[in-house]
Amino acid sequence: MDNKMTSSSMMVVHGGSEMDSLLRRQQELVIQLRALILPALRDSRSAGLAVDLFDGVIDCINGVISRLQSITAAGGESAAAFVLGDVISNGAGEGQEEKPVISNAGQKRRRNNEKRSRSLVTIVPHYDGHHWRKYGQKKINGRQHARSYYKCAYTERNCSATKTIQQQEHNRTLNCEDETPKYIVVYYGHHSCRDENTRNGTNNDPCMDLTQSGKIAGAATDFEKFDQGDLDMSSLMEVFDNPELNWNIIC
DNA sequence: TTTATTTGACCATC
DNA sequence: GATGGTCAAATAAA
Numbered sequence: 131m132d133n134k135m136t137s138s139s140m141m142v143v144h145g146g147s148e149m150d151s152l153l154r155r156q157q158e159l160v161i162q163l164r165a166l167i168l169p170a171l172r173d174s175r176s177a178g179l180a181v182d183l184f185d186g187v188i189d190c191i192n193g194v195i196s197r198l199q200s201i202t203a204a205g206g207e208s209a210a211a212f213v214l215g216d217v218i219s220n221g222a223g224e225g226q227e228e229k230p231v232i233s234n235a236g237q238k239r240r241r242n243n244e245k246r247s248r249s250l251v252t253i254v255p256h257y258d259g260h261h262w263r264k265y266g267q268k269k270i271n272g273r274q275h276a277r278s279y280y281k282c283a284y285t286e287r288n289c290s291a292t293k294t295i296q297q298q299e300h301n302r303t304l305n306c307e308d309e310t311p312k313y314i315v316v317y318y319g320h321h322s323c324r325d326e327n328t329r330n331g332t333n334n335d336p337c338m339d340l341t342q343s344g345k346i347a348g349a350a351t352d353f354e355k356f357d358q359g360d361l362d363m364s365s366l367m368e369v370f371d372n373p374e375l376n377w378n379i380i381c
Numbered sequence: 382t383t384t385a386t387t388t389g390a391c392c393a394t395c
Numbered sequence: 396g397a398t399g400g401t402c403a404a405a406t407a408a409a
Contacts, residue, residue: 264386266401279400283385294400 157191158250160184165252181260255295255313262293274299290319 164184256262262280269276275297282289298312 267387268399271398
């Protein structure tokens, strides 16, 4: 995937911050690959398996980053300032500081950022293997595009997972000159509906049912763009190598 | 008729 | 008071 990765393991001892950046880069690439592959998986079982695998890889990377942080902190070396599990640190928070919410009182309150699981930038924000229902849209102060709010379509299963999608603004000063719209997707909470199916020993995950519903939050148009038949690695690499797609996450 | 989306209002937090 | 997150009625689409 990235040739730079092959030599990264040699930098652990003396290059903590460099290792950080390499790991972050690896994590970004995995997340991008996840966003690319999931739309092409028509079979819901395959999509579910792919989500599990990708999440497992991402979690492993997070674990390594966490270990590395603790090592560099103990050694007095300044670790790179990034948020674990958050690919686009600072940017994903929309300028908000990560402050814990103390009170649980009241139905409507600002989101508890501690619930945030992960975030990413993708050109296919609706394809993450889950079935979402849009429940709101808000114009965010200082933002060109409105933010959309989604929750898991299976809230009757006590699934509390939510996500927000916001189109990323063009920033030509930072080498983002392509016209392909990108979206910042921030995930919150946890898919308990998925756990339920896992416990039952089935793969019939309603969250993963990408093919049966044609109304997955604006998915149809995006799916047509990316459903080009079976994937093969050579063509996949061509996509990544395509400068027009500009796979840089942090712009 | 059912289901999903839109949108204004409400509420919590800053 | 400003802002962001959520609710719920109205509306649109299948």
